[in-house]
Structures are given as structure tokens and as C-alpha cells.
Amino acid sequence: MRVDVKKTYKLYIGGAFPRSESGRVYELKDSKGEFLANPCQASRKDFRDAVVSARSAVTGWNKATAYNRGQILYRVAEILEGRTFQFAEEIVAMEGVNFKEAKAQVEAAIDCWVWYAGWCDKIASVSGSTNSVSGPYYNFTVPENLGVVTVFADQKSSLLGLVAGLAAVLAGGNTAIVIASEKYPLSAITLSEVLATSDVPAGVVNILTGYSAELAPWVGAHMDVDGIDVSGLSKKTEEEVRLAGAENLKRIHRFNQFQSLGRIQAFMENKTVWHPIGV
Amino acid sequence: MTNFEYAPALESTAILDIASQYRLFINGKFVDPKTTQYFQTINPANEQVISQVAFAGEADVDDAVKAARNAYEKSWSKLSAAERGKYLFRIARILQERAREFAVLETLDNGKPIRESRDVDVPLAAAHFFYHAGWSDKLKYAGLGNDPKPHGVVGQIIPWNFPLLMLAWKVAPALATGNTVVLKPAETTPMTALLFAEVCQQADLPAGVVNIVTGDGSTGSFLVNHPDVDKIAFTGSTSVGKAIARAVSGTKKSVTLELGGKAANIVFEDAAIDETVEGIVNGIFFNQGHVCCAGSRLLIQENIQDEVLEKLKRRMASIRVGDPLDKNTDLGAINSAEQLSRITELSASGDLEGAQRWSPQCDLPTAGFWYPPTIFTGVTQAHRIAREEIFGPVLSVLTFRTPQEAIEKANNTPYGLSAGIWSEKGSRILWASQQLRAGVIWANTFNKFDPASPFGGYKESGWGREGGRHGLSAYLKGEK
Numbered sequence: 001m002r003v004d005v006k007k008t009y010k011l012y013i014g015g016a017f018p019r020s021e022s023g024r025v026y027e028l029k030d031s032k033g034e035f036l037a038n039p040c041q042a043s044r045k046d047f048r049d050a051v052v053s054a055r056s057a058v059t060g061w062n063k064a065t066a067y068n069r070g071q072i073l074y075r076v077a078e079i080l081e082g083r084t085f086q087f088a089e090e091i092v093a094m095e096g097v098n099f100k101e102a103k104a105q106v107e108a109a110i111d112c113w114v115w116y117a118g119w120c121d122k123i124a125s126v127s128g129s130t131n132s133v134s135g136p137y138y139n140f141t142v143p144e145n146l147g148v149v150t151v152f153a154d155q156k157s158s159l160l161g162l163v164a165g166l167a168a169v170l171a172g173g174n175t176a177i178v179i180a181s182e183k184y185p186l187s188a189i190t191l192s193e194v195l196a197t198s199d200v201p202a203g204v205v206n207i208l209t210g211y212s213a214e215l216a217p218w219v220g221a222h223m224d225v226d227g228i229d230v231s232g233l234s235k236k237t238e239e240e241v242r243l244a245g246a247e248n249l250k251r252i253h254r255f256n257q258f259q260s261l262g263r264i265q266a267f268m269e270n271k272t273v274w275h276p277i278g279v
Numbered sequence: 280m281t282n283f284e285y286a287p288a289l290e291s292t293a294i295l296d297i298a299s300q301y302r303l304f305i306n307g308k309f310v311d312p313k314t315t316q317y318f319q320t321i322n323p324a325n326e327q328v329i330s331q332v333a334f335a336g337e338a339d340v341d342d343a344v345k346a347a348r349n350a351y352e353k354s355w356s357k358l359s360a361a362e363r364g365k366y367l368f369r370i371a372r373i374l375q376e377r378a379r380e381f382a383v384l385e386t387l388d389n390g391k392p393i394r395e396s397r398d399v400d401v402p403l404a405a406a407h408f409f410y411h412a413g414w415s416d417k418l419k420y421a422g423l424g425n426d427p428k429p430h431g432v433v434g435q436i437i438p439w440n441f442p443l444l445m446l447a448w449k450v451a452p453a454l455a456t457g458n459t460v461v462l463k464p465a466e467t468t469p470m471t472a473l474l475f476a477e478v479c480q481q482a483d484l485p486a487g488v489v490n491i492v493t494g495d496g497s498t499g500s501f502l503v504n505h506p507d508v509d510k511i512a513f514t515g516s517t518s519v520g521k522a523i524a525r526a527v528s529g530t531k532k533s534v535t536l537e538l539g540g541k542a543a544n545i546v547f548e549d550a551a552i553d554e555t556v557e558g559i560v561n562g563i564f565f566n567q568g569h570v571c572c573a574g575s576r577l578l579i580q581e582n583i584q585d586e587v588l589e590k591l592k593r594r595m596a597s598i599r600v601g602d603p604l605d606k607n608t609d610l611g612a613i614n615s616a617e618q619l620s621r622i623t624e625l626s627a628s629g630d631l632e633g634a635q636r637w638s639p640q641c642d643l644p645t646a647g648f649w650y651p652p653t654i655f656t657g658v659t660q661a662h663r664i665a666r667e668e669i670f671g672p673v674l675s676v677l678t679f680r681t682p683q684e685a686i687e688k689a690n691n692t693p694y695g696l697s698a699g700i701w702s703e704k705g706s707r708i709l710w711a712s713q714q715l716r717a718g719v720i721w722a723n724t725f726n727k728f729d730p731a732s733p734f735g736g737y738k739e740s741g742w743g744r745e746g747g748r749h750g751l752s753a754y755l756k757g758e759k
Contacts, residue, residue: 126422131747133729134406141733141749144713226738239529246524248693249517249536249739255759262759270749272733273712275722 015202031096057203145173220244307486350487364415390612540696544574695737
């Protein structure tokens with residue numbers, strides 16, 4: 001009998017796979033209650049490191065043309081597709097669904113990713129405007145990235161909710177820190193392996209596993225975070241995050257659809273530019 | 280320096296019929312405040328009392344919210360969108376018809392020059408109603424889904440710097456999208472809102488669609504915390520904005536915030552200097568600098584600093600400070616004693632921290648609240664006058680050597696409301712406008728506003744936009 005080579009699930013920060021600086025892990029059980037893995041229990045310090053990495057990646061990610069960002073994100077979908085079985089097997093283990101259902105979720109997640117990838121170079125046309133002002137001025141409004149967004153991934157699905165949260169943020173030109181689902185974190189870590197081997201620059205996506213409620217107050221209070229997707233938090237924790245987030249007026253949103261333009265727009269700023277017209 | 284003498288050209292106040300007392304406007308009628316209290320509103324240019332205005336307490340706010348809820352459920356939401364729009368068109372027309380009255384009253388209550396209230400505030404307020412009237416029956420084209428829904432009852436709190444215009448920015452989109460409104464005007468400038476209540480009556484707007492509760496910060500707080508208010512829209516200071524964000528953190532209330540700013544106005548070496556100087560003056564001295572998006576941090580490329588400052592000082596010497604009702608006046612009164620002391624205190628910190636102050640020779644009236652047009656040179660990024668919003672006619676001047684340095688300095692602030700760029704080179708303007716983290720960029724112009732143009736800030740300057748298609752989303756529930 002061959003003994004399996006098991007994987008150590010680590011964090012993903014700045015393109016590297018560190019363990020939590022705290023040295024903490026938590027025991028993850030499968031749907032039958034058997035030991036599955038020891039994912040890292042990320043600390044406040046890990047989160048702060050992730051913010052530094054995400055902030056430093058904002059400029060580079062936005063120097064790329066929107067067309068280029070779209071291609072980079074599409075490339076992620078290509079690599080996801082090749083790993084379908086690995087994702088499906090992890091989903092079977094965590095969620096206890098059958099393989100067919102798990103595979104269907106992976107395919108839906110890949111399609112969702114492709115949907116968002118295609119938005120990169122269209123969002124400005126759909127979400128921006130030229131405005132007829134009453135005077136000799138050219139006036140237009142364009143959407144721009146918000147900056148650094150923390151995504152509390154959906155807790156109810158392993159991969160689909162995670163992808164919807166992350167891809168929407170990236171399509172808007174933001175960099176992200178994802179706090180993975182507590183119960184279903186393996187898809188997030190495997191996704192980070194996909195990202196690490198795609199063309200997404202280091203730091204654009206950072207993924208932490210651990211306890212959302214423990215990290216939430218630090219996320220809410222961090223002054224270098226611009227936006228938070230609280231879809232994966234309880235209402236009570238969301239309230240704590242909103243209270244702390246008021247200090248620098250973070251943009252905080254909860255979503256109920258996986259594929260929606262509103263998800264992208266929520267983490268973008270609109271900039272209006274005026275210029276006189278004349279000879 | 281040539282000293283032009285101008286004969287006074289006073290706008291008459293005979294057009295106004297000011298009552299000695301104003302009550303609250305709730306459910307289409309003027310009613311006594313349950314507090315039984317009234318407070319004075321004064322003319323900041325001479326400290327004379329204009330009138331007594333009702334002070335709304337918790338029970339009054341509750342009555343106003345109930346009236347708004349009732350109107351939302353029984354009349355306003357039953358009306359077709361096209362008919363709703365027609366009420367807004369009516370209001371726009373009445374504002375135009377009574378424009379002079381509004382302009383004179385605004386100048387009396389606020390202290391701003393009649394030239395500005397007449398040519399900017401009032402026409403723009405009417406334009407906001409006219410623009411949004413046309414949106415009422417076209418909301419499915421606003422990019423928020425096929426059938427976007429209003430929130431319901433909206434609580435709106437507005438500042439004293441553009442009393443009627445801020446009312447229009449708030450009320451027009453809220454009504455066009457099918458919401459009903461409880462509006463709290465600023466404590467020091469309630470008059471034009473109360474005159475607007477008469478306009479609502481003349482337009483035969485259904486009772487309770489617009490309710491106006493005058494009072495102070497406590498009145499606003501009752502409104503923010505009222506459980507039956509679905510949405511809060513606030514314009515004012517960043518500190519109050521944050522307090523509102525905290526107050527609603529555990530509720531389902533939707534919030535938009537239009538807060539402070541410390542805009543950089545960047546002058547590149549290739550700028551057209553004379554036009555730029557006009558733009559600098561307009562950027563900081565328009566409305567006494569009581570403008571959240573004022574160009575209060577001037578960033579001049581180092582090699583043209585001397586020329587720009589010399590011309591700026593010469594231009595500032597011709598700014599006429601004085602009676603706001605005089606049509607020649609450029610710079611009117613500071614809105615209140617409280618604001619004057621804030622401007623004085625922050626400016627004093629500029630002296631203490633080592634910046635050099637300059638003001639032209641100008642005689643200030645003895646009564647009322649006044650501050651001369653002022654610039655500080657030798658300002659560094661660390662100075663309080665480079666970081667905090669002064670909200671007065673005080674300009675901080677900094678310099679830069681490279682375009683990259685200009686952008687870094689401009690963005691080095693927690694605010695992000697507006698910015699200015701002066702350059703004759705198109706590619707540089709577009710580059711700078713991309714780099715600046717601010718919601719409104721004025722290139723080779725400054726302080727321009729239009730109902731079709733979205734306005735609002737990045738970072739701690741607020742949440743959401745007002746005006747344009749983007750502004751509608753503040754008052755509609757979109758898909759997400």
C-alpha cells in the first residue's frame with residue numbers, strides 16, 4: 001500500500017506561501033468528522049503583512065491596461081479548468097456532496113471567473129459617462145479602482161462564493177486580501193496555487209485562512225484598507241466591522257448575487273473630469 | 280497699486296417679506312414646534328436678527344418622519360413616475376420665478392455675495408430640479424436594473440455654505456427617484472429652506488413628501504437615529520460624517536456622505552499664468568472659501584513660483600471685501616462667529632509653525648464676521664494649514680519640482696474630494712487627472728458645478744456621488 005503524500009496548507013502573501021507568523025493552525029474536519037488538514041490560523045500580524053503586500057501591488061496592477069488585466073484573469077480560468085478534479089475532490093471532502101455536484105460547482109466558479117475577466121475593459125464604457133453640462137466644458141466620469149479590498153469569502157460554498165468575491169474586486173483594478181471560509185478553506189489555498197502559477201503579479205491577491213470573527217475587528221480598523229466585502233460574515237460581526245470601518249470611511253458591502261455588475265461597481269470610485277472647450 | 284473706487288450698488292431687500300417667526304414644515308403645513316422653542320438666525324454681515332426659527336426636538340422629528348412615511352405609502356409611491364416628474368418641473372419653474380427673492384434671502388442669511396447667490400446658487404438649484412424632473416420616468420435607463428426601487432423615507436442634513444443649493448442637491452434626486460424627505464437645514468442658515476417650503480405649497484406637492492425641521496446638531500441626530508428612516512444623506516464635516524457612519528453601523532440604513540476636502544490645485548510650469556491666477560482666486564475665494572472642494576492647497580512648480588505669486592498678490596489686491604448685498608462685492612461675510620474663530624485659530628497655527636502670511640490691504644466692516652483674503656507661503660506638508668480643512672479664504676502655497684512630486688503631495692491627505700490641474704499640455708493633464716485620487720478634477724478651470732456632473736469624494740471625503748446618472752444610485756436600491 002502506498003502512503004499518500006499529504007499537503008501542508010499555508011497562507012498566500014505577496015506571492016509566497018508562508019505559515020502564520022503566530023505558528024497557529026486549526027484542525028479541519030471533513031464532512032464525516034474525520035481529520036482533513038491543519039490550515040493556518042492567520043493572525044493580526046499576518047493580515048497586516050497582507051495589507052502591505054496588497055498596497056504595494058496596487059500601482060503595478062493598474063499600470064497594466066484593462067485589456068491586459070482581462071487576459072491575466074482569463075489565464076487564471078484556464079489554469080483553474082486544468083485543476084477541476086483537484087478542486088472537486090477537495091469540495092467533496094469538505095462539503096460532503098457527491099463528485100458530480102462538486103464538479104458542477106467548480107465549473108460554475110470557472111465560468112464566473114471568466115465572466116468577471118471579461119468585464120475589465122468594458123466596465124468604464126458601461127459604468128462611466130460623458131455628461132452634458134450647461135457650459136463650454138468637456139465633462140466625463142470614469143470608474144477607477146478603490147485600492148485595497150478585503151474579501152470575507154462566502155461561508156456557504158467552497159469555491160463559487162470565493163471566486164465571485166475575489167474576481168469582482170480584481171476586475172475593478174483593486175488588489176485583494178481574501179479571508180477564506182472557515183469551514184471550507186482548502187479551495188482558497190488551492191486557488192492561491194493557481195494564482196501563483198498564473199500571470200497575476202505577486203501581492204495582487206493575498207489569501208489567509210483562519211477565524212473570520214477573530215480577524216474581522218482588525219480588518220475593520222486597519223487604516224490602509226479601502227473596502228470590505230462582508231458577505232462571509234455574520235450580521236453581528238458585520239456590525240463590528242462597520243463600526244470600526246467608519247474611522248476611515250471604508251466602503252463596506254454585502255452581496256447576495258455571485259455575478260453582478262454591482263459587485264464590481266461597489267469597489268470602484270467614480271472620477272469626474274472637467275476641461276474647458278475653446279480655441 | 281491702483282485703487283478702483285466703486286460707488287455702492289446695493290441689491291434691495293424690499294422684495295422680501297420676512298416674518299418675525301417661522302415654524303416647522305410638516306405634512307404640508309407650518310406647525311408649532313412641540314419643544315415650543317425658537318432660535319435666532321442672524322445676518323452674519325451685520326449681526327442683526329433676521330427672524331426666529333422653530334427648534335425641532337425628538338417629537339417634532341418623529342412627526343416629520345411619520346408624515347414622510349405616510350406620504351410615501353399613501354400618495355407619492357402611488358403616483359406614476361411621469362406625474363412625479365411634473366411636480367419637480369413645477370418646483371424648478373417656481374424657483375426660477377422667485378429667483379431674486381431666494382438670492383437676496385440667501386445672501387442675508389448666509390453672508391455670501393449677491394453676485395454668487397444670484398448667478399450661482401439659485402440658478403443651479405433650479406437646474407437641479409429641472410434635471411432630475413426628467414429622470415423620474417427614465418430610471419430604468421439609469422443602469423441600476425430594470426425596475427430600481429426607492430428607499431422610502433430619506434433623512435437629509437445639509438450645511439450652511441450653500442443652503443438652497445445643497446437642499447436642491449438633496450431633495451431633487453430623492454423626489455425624482457420616488458422617496459419622501461425629512462430635511463434638516465443648517466442651524467445658521469434655515470431661511471431659504473423655509474422659503475422653499477412655500478414653493479412646495481405653491482407647487483401643490485402632496486403633503487408630507489417634503490418636511491423641513493429646523494434646529495441644531497441634536498435635531499440632526501434625532502433624524503439619523505430615527506428607526507423609521509431608511510436612508511441618510513449628509514453633507515458636512517468629516518467628523519460628523521464618521522459619527523453618522525458609526526450611528527447607523529448596526530442598522531439597515533443606507534448612507535451617502537459628502538464631506539470635507541483639502542484640494543490640491545496644481546500649477547505646472549507650462550500653465551497659462553493669467554488664466555491660472557483667475558482660477559486660483561476662484562478656487563479659494565469663491566464663497567469665502569466656505570467650499571468643501573475649495574482649492575485650498577496651491578502646488579506651484581518651483582521655477583514659476585515667483586511669477587505666479589506676484590500676479591496672484593496683484594489680483595488679490597483687487598478683491599473687494601464688504602457688504603454681501605453690494606453687487607460689486609467679491610468676498611462676503613464669514614458665516615458665523617464660530618466659523619470665524621476656527622479660521623482665525625487655524626491661520627494662527629500657520630504663523631506659529633513658520634509659514635509666511637500675506638493679505639492685501641483691505642478695510643473690513645466693524646460689525647459682522649470678516650476675514651481678509653489670505654495666503655500662506657513657505658508651507659510644508661506637515662503644517663496644519665496644509666492638512667486640515669480651514670473652510671475660509673485662506674490659501675496654503677507649496678511648491679514642487681517634478682510632476683511625480685506634485686502628485687505625491689496632492690494625494691498625501693486623507694481627503695479626496697477635488698483637485699485642480701493647470702497646464703497647456705493635454706497629455707500631462709490627462710496623466711495628472713488619472714493619478715490624482717479625487718472625485719472631481721478641474722483641469723484649467725475650478726469650482727464648476729452642474730446637475731449632470733457627478734460630484735463626490737474618494738477616501739475620507741465621503742460615500743457616493745451627487746448629480747448625474749451616478750447620483751441617482753444614492754436614492755435607489757440597485758442589484759448587487
